[in-house]
Structures are given as structure tokens and as C-alpha cells.
Amino acid sequence: MKKEKSGVIIQHQYFKPEKTKKLKKFKNILLFGLYIAAVVVIVNFASGNKTKAAYGDDSSERIVELDDSFLEDKKLSSVDRLKIKFLENYIGSKHIARSAYKYSLANELEPELMVAIMKIESNFKVKAVNYNKNGSIDRGLCQLNSFVFSDMRLKDFFNPDMNIERGAMHIKWCLDQSGNNLIKGLAMYNAGYGSVSKTRVGDRTLDYIHKIINEVEKIKTEFKAFSEEYQDILK
DSSP, X not given: OHHHHHHXXXXXXXXXXXXXXXXXXXXXXXXXXXXXXXXXXXXXXXXXXXXXXXXXXXXXXXXXXXXXXXXXXXXXXXXXHHHHHHHHHHHTOHHHHHHHHHHHHHTTOOHHHHHHHHHHHHTTOTTOEEEOTTSOEEETTTTEETTTTTTSOGGXXXXXHHHHXXXXXXXXXXXXXXXXXXXXXXXXXXXXXHHHHHSOOOHHHHHHHHHHHHHHHHXXXXXXXXXXXXXXXXX
């Protein structure tokens, strides 16, 4: 009996560690699952704050009605009106196209240049955001820099009309500072006045300039093909 009892004891001691090991394994899996769930919650919360910080409150999503009364200006030629129609299709937004044309004229810029800059900067995305290494943030259609445009409210960056207006004014300023040199003006817009006036621009800025110029030529070429269907009203 003692031997049998010992056998029972031995048998019991043999299985007990196995049971404990299984429970420990289950506990570890449970803790790992809780850890993953906690990480997901934290990441989602952080992402939500990051999105809010970038885009602002809900009011920034509301696109105000564009004052396009400038279209009634008798100084607008038939070519201007046709070009606006073309840009509406090219951009995919009547609002952005008309606003771009309006502020291009107001700042004596080529509309093609204004549109090309928006295309390369944001691909016409109203809520485009880019975080820079120096801590500044570029926002909106023209990717206005938070350091340069420190007077703007967060939601204003995502107002298409306001973003384009300030973007056009800044492009005009860059061109004026460069003596109306397009290459240097674009470099200033992309890299900043200080970077261009003091040092040579880097490859990224040169690539940016190349893309803008190519986009301008593309727009002009496509508009020429587009306008051929309307030659009778352009004469």
C-alpha cells in the first residue's frame, strides 16, 4: 500500500506541473491579448489627436461658397472663360479652378503656374498635410507652411479659397524677390527665401522646379488641344 501510495504521490506530482504550465501559458496569452488591445486603443487615440491637430475642428471641413462674381467681369476674354472651363475638368473641381484663376489674375500670375504648383504640392487635395523635420507643417492645396503663415488659423489652411489666395500672394512675392526669375522664385517657394538667397538649392528643390515647369507645359499643351473644338467662338 505504501508503494502504491507512493506511486500515487509520484503520479500526482508528475501531472501537477503540467497543469500549472498550461495555466501559466493561458495566463500569458491572456495578458498578451490585453496588451495588444491596450496598444490598439492608445494608437487609435493618438491618431485621432494627430488628425485633429492636422485638420482642425469640423468647421475646417466646410467649404465656403466661392465669390465667383469676377466671372462677370467684362475684361475676361473668351479665352479666359474657356480656360476656366478647361481647368475645372483638369482639376476635377469647379471651386478650386475658379478660385485659382481668380487669384492668379489678382496677382498677375499665369493660371497654369498656380494650378501646376497645387498639383505638385498637394495633388489638389484640400486637406493635404506634410510634417517637416524643422517642426513646421505644410497644409492645404498650396502647402502653406505653418512658420511662414503663422497668422493663419488652423481651419483657414483647409479653406480652399483662403489657401489659394495666400498661396498666390506668396508665389507673387517670391517672384518679385527673385527679379521675376521663375526658377529662383519657385526655389524660394519650395525651400524658403533664406535657403535660396544664402546657399545653393539641393537636388530635391531642383527636382521640384523641374516638375512644376513640366506640369505648366502639360497644362498648356492639353488646353491647346481642348480649345481646338471651340475655335469658332475664339475668333
